Amino acid sequence: MHRVVLAVHAHTMLLELAIAAEVFGVDRSDLTADGRWYGLAAWTPDGRPTPWLPDVPTCTLDDLRAADTIVVPSTDDPAADTDPALRAALRAAHERGTRIAALCTGAFVLADAGLLDGRAAATHWMHAEDLARAHPRVEVRPDVLYVDEGLVLTSAGKMAALDLCVHLVREDFGAAAANGLVRRLVGPGHRPGGQAQYATRPSLPRTTDGLAGALAWARDRLDQPVTVESLARRAGLSSRQLARRMHAELGLRPLDWLHRERISLAQELLESSDATIEQIAARCGLGTAATLRRHFRRTVGASPTTYRATFGRAAGRSA
Numbered sequence: 001m002h003r004v005v006l007a008v009h010a011h012t013m014l015l016e017l018a019i020a021a022e023v024f025g026v027d028r029s030d031l032t033a034d035g036r037w038y039g040l041a042a043w044t045p046d047g048r049p050t051p052w053l054p055d056v057p058t059c060t061l062d063d064l065r066a067a068d069t070i071v072v073p074s075t076d077d078p079a080a081d082t083d084p085a086l087r088a089a090l091r092a093a094h095e096r097g098t099r100i101a102a103l104c105t106g107a108f109v110l111a112d113a114g115l116l117d118g119r120a121a122a123t124h125w126m127h128a129e130d131l132a133r134a135h136p137r138v139e140v141r142p143d144v145l146y147v148d149e150g151l152v153l154t155s156a157g158k159m160a161a162l163d164l165c166v167h168l169v170r171e172d173f174g175a176a177a178a179n180g181l182v183r184r185l186v187g188p189g190h191r192p193g194g195q196a197q198y199a200t201r202p203s204l205p206r207t208t209d210g211l212a213g214a215l216a217w218a219r220d221r222l223d224q225p226v227t228v229e230s231l232a233r234r235a236g237l238s239s240r241q242l243a244r245r246m247h248a249e250l251g252l253r254p255l256d257w258l259h260r261e262r263i264s265l266a267q268e269l270l271e272s273s274d275a276t277i278e279q280i281a282a283r284c285g286l287g288t289a290a291t292l293r294r295h296f297r298r299t300v301g302a303s304p305t306t307y308r309a310t311f312g313r314a315a316g317r318s319a
Contacts, residue, residue: 001039002172005059005067008044009086009109011075014052016103016161020071021053023165023181031180032173033271033311041067045083061085065093069168074104074157078127079134082112090115094151101153101168103161111135115152122147124157145251162187174311175267210235211245215257222262222285228254262286263299270308277304 004024006017025040041059044050049058064070070093090113094100102110107123108131110116117137128142141147146155146164155164166187170178214235218226231254232242239254246254262284269280281292296304 001036003066003068004038004040005064005070006040006042006053006056007064007070007072007086007090007109008042008050009072009075009083010045011077011080012050013074013076013104015074015158016106017050017052017073019162020073020103020165021056022185023162023169024069024071025053025056028177028181028184031177031184033176036173043086043089045086061089064089065096065098067093067098069099069101071165072100072102072106072109074106074124074161075108076105078105078108078130082109087113097151099151099153099168101155101164103155103164104157107131107154108134110152110154111138116154119149119152120147121149121152121154122156122160123154126157174271175264176271176311179264179268210237211242211249218258219261222258222265223283224285226258226285231258258285259295259299263296266292266296266304267300267307267311270304271311280304 004020006020008017021040024038027037029035029037031037040056041063042050042053042056043059043061043064047058047060049056070090072090086109090100090110094113094115100110100115104124105127107116107121108127111121111131111134116135118139120139120141121131122141122144123131125142128140131138132140144156145160146153146167148167153164153168155161162185166178166182169181214231217234218231228239228242232239235242235245237245242254246252246257250257252260266280266284266286269275269283273280275283277289277292281287281289284292286292286295293304296302296307300307302310
């Protein structure tokens with residue numbers, strides 16, 4: 001069981017705390033190949049259960065330092081000093097190799113502990129300038145949903161916190177588990193961390209239903225040569241209008257979106273089927289096995305064979 005601890009600091013905000021508890025605190029082991037999921041606990045300054053999560057067990061600072069993943073929720077006072085004991089525990093956990101994720105303004109807590117120095121970090125766009133001003137050694141990225149720096153991750157506000165939590169599930173248990181979780185939560189599909197926060201979203205004609213229908217149409221035809229022009233016609237837009245709409249609503253160009261969907265489908269097929277790499281390449285519209293391998297490694301950071309060995313059905317049976 002993967003141990004997740006919520007660091008419930010003195011200025012914790014409810015929504016991001018609830019998001020993390022929903023993702024990591026509800027048993028959804030039926031979504032994973034090997035039947036594993038997360039075990040959730042919470043550290044609180046006074047050692048008592050938080051009234052917001054009365055059924056989540058509390059833990060000590062030693063337990064916090066020994067966690068597999070620590071999640072730091074947002075703070076309602078970014079300028080507040082972090083509890084020295086929590087600050088020291090976060091540093092000790094980081095030195096031990098614990099993965100630490102901050103949601104929204106929780107990035108200020110990690111910065112206060114020195115864990116973001118020399119790293120890129122995200123936070124809510126309204127607080128990005130304050131974070132950069134208070135912690136000049138942090139490379140603040142004000143226009144992305146989340147940043148994954150390996151053992152240190154940060155997200156923008158509210159819904160981006162959910163995106164980051166789903167990203168962690170994807171990293172731990174694969175695309176099928178993450179997509180299954182999103183379906184359970186009736187949430188949007190996977191959004192990559194580099195997607196825009198929409199802080200300066202342009203005013204555009206609202207044809208969301210048409211765009212959603214066009215994207216669903218394209219997803220059903222990934223094995224076919226879907227073009228930007230055919231996608232635009234399906235949405236009732238010109239190619240230029242489609243590009244503007246998709247950039248505004250998804251933070252992606254049409255071809256980038258199609259590429260992401262094809263790689264995501266490849267991940268699911270690698271996890272859930274025994275199809276060959278050649279068959280998966282054809283099913284995803286990537287043509288040849290060599291093309292799939294090249295694009296898959298560039299996007300996911302591993303070869304299809306390595307990914308299947310980690311997240312495929314055989315890996316689940318052997319775990």
